[in-house]
Amino acid sequence: MTDQPAKARIPFIPTILVGLAVLAMIALGVWQLQRRAQKAEALALAAANPARPAVAFPKLPPVESDILFRPSSVHCLTVVSWQVEAGRAADGSTGYRHIAHCSTGAEGPGVLVAVGVGQKPDDKPAWTGGQVEGWISEEPDHRALLMRASGKAPPLRPMLIARQAPAGLKPVAPPTAADLPNNHLAYAVQWFIFAGVAVIIYILALRRRNATKAA
Template sequence: MDPLPDPAPRTTRIPLIPTIIVALAVLVMIGLGIWQIDRRVEKAAALNLAASNPGKPPVAFPAMPPVGPDLLFRPSSLHCLRVVGWQVEAGRAADGSTGYRHIAQCATGAEGPGALVAVGVTQRPDAKPDWTGGQIAGWISEEPDHRALISRIGGKATPLRPMLIARTAPTGMKASAPPSAADVPNNHLAYAVQWFFFAAIAIVIYILALRRRNAPKAP
């Protein structure tokens, strides 16, 4: 009896369209990672500039975001016509103690975006600040960042609104800690690593999917 011929070697079939889609997605993620590394360098330079701003002359309080590095932490002042709301965030006082920072939402005119003022720090989140508005001086900062992580690592986050950190606090409150460049995180390297990780995971998942697709069927 003649021996059976050897079976033809099984060829690996790679679908064209899905492969192109995955390759483009991986390239986009790698590109975003490289962009975040570039942003890290830019952010470091901006923070170095901002670190020297508290000692510079006062400037007008910016009405709209974003707050550029030339304005961040600069001395400024504004006139709060009336307080239309309050928000409470964890914060640190000028004496180093921690507590709850009370941020006033101020009307500054008949129209317009208004202004945010970090009035002071208390030990209780339900404290009622004894402040209804008026002229107030301090340093330019930004509102607390509650933006979604995916919007930040993708570079599509809405700019943070300017906020004045009051130099002095009303009776019964502690003054907020002055702004510092050390308190501003530079997370762009972490964002870059996340994009590179997503790209690697996409490649691994696609390779596993191809292996499963081309695996010999059980008889």
């Protein structure tokens, strides 16, 4: 009597779990493609917003497309702290953008104001607050790439880009639609690649498992 080769078996539960994970990744990729079209519409709206009439500064995130880059103003009661980021001045030069974390009263979320661009990160702006005019923008984006790609990242807080800078700093470059990259196609491709890699890894794992059992 000759030995019959063991029939390859596919584990039910692991296969279901991997299949669900792959479907979720594909769904996220499709969702990012849909978001790409929505972002294109938002970019077109943001490009026209700087020339539109001023609006009240939003107190809480997210910053909606219809007010992004619109002229606005805030009153910084006191500067609580400073944040330094790489930035570009209105004259095209680069440097360090100084962002004031302001209080606006005894309670409330406060407000962020990009007051100007300096040449040294440790510059101490001679500005303690007051009424500021500028454009509505968003805080610098330091959210993790995976959180942004999955849509689970918290919304960015509103930030005012000051039209004029205090002594010792250059005015920050006015906002443009070019400041808002449309990365949704790249995110979609990443999710599709993740799905494909997951399938390949699982197939290789099954082959190794079956080969080990047949040995």
